[in-house]
Amino acid sequence: KNEVEQSPQNLTAQEGEFITINCSYSVGISALHWLQQHPGGGIVSLFMLSSGKKKHGRLIATINIQEKHSSLHITASHPRDSAVYICAVTPEETSGSRLTFGEGTQLTVNP
Amino acid sequence: DTGVSQDPRHKITKRGQNVTFRCDPISEHNRLYWYRQTLGQGPEFLTYFQNEAQLEKSRLLSDRFSAERPKGSFSTLEIQRTEQGDSAMYLCASSSGQGRKEKLFFGSGTQLSVL
Numbered sequence: 001k002n003e004v005e006q007s008p009q010n011l012t013a014q015e016g017e018f019i020t021i022n023c024s025y026s027v028g029i030s031a032l033h034w035l036q037q038h039p040g041g042g043i044v045s046l047f048m049l050s051s052g053k054k055k056h057g058r059l060i061a062t063i064n065i066q067e068k069h070s071s072l073h074i075t076a077s078h079p080r081d082s083a084v085y086i087c088a089v090t091p092e093e094t095s096g097s098r099l100t101f102g103e104g105t106q107l108t109v110n111p
Numbered sequence: 112d113t114g115v116s117q118d119p120r121h122k123i124t125k126r127g128q129n130v131t132f133r134c135d136p137i138s139e140h141n142r143l144y145w146y147r148q149t150l151g152q153g154p155e156f157l158t159y160f161q162n163e164a165q166l167e168k169s170r171l172l173s174d175r176f177s178a179e180r181p182k183g184s185f186s187t188l189e190i191q192r193t194e195q196g197d198s199a200m201y202l203c204a205s206s207s208g209q210g211r212k213e214k215l216f217f218g219s220g221t222q223l224s225v226l
Contacts, residue, residue, distance in 0.1 A: 004153075031212045041148075041200050041220035048214050086153055090212070096142055096161065097206055097213045101153030 003027050006087050006102035013109050019074040021105045023087030026068065030090045033099060034061050034072045037084040046072070046085075077109045113137060115218035117203050123224045124193055131189045132221045136205030143186050144215065145178055147171065148200040157201075160186060193225045
């Protein structure tokens, strides 16, 4: 079993829909990251959080430390949101900010 | 562009050849990470430098892999005697923090294909 599990693996939505991607982890963590990866490989950090909730534009990330669970929400989704969304954690017992990644969620938003 | 730069973007090689990739982090960043990503999977940690010191290596990093960061700036990742299983995207990331809660900045990766 992976230390970081994401669901769903694939998600197709219509433009304007509210989207939720879930992440569960099984280890103690210092921080949890949500990242976006577009075709061609480039990864962009969306959020880093260790408690509560963060919002940036149409993106909202929440974390429940007790339940070891995080969600990424996209409001009013748009075709340009189509990408792979990856959850990653910094385990407590690790050097630096080494990340352990989930397998990603492929999001496709149709016009 | 002052982001993380990786070179080359793509590399095709024959099995048994040696390859070397380069990563130029954001200039003031003291930490540098190498990850490997295969199709449909999340990245996996390979190794990590703080300045010029290599502080951690994954079990994934066999004896055929070596990484350096000689002056605490750019880093190189060399794979000797490449195998088809080495085909993957090799990602570099850098950060400027001292603790464990820090944002990482990723390069666009080097896509390696071993024929």
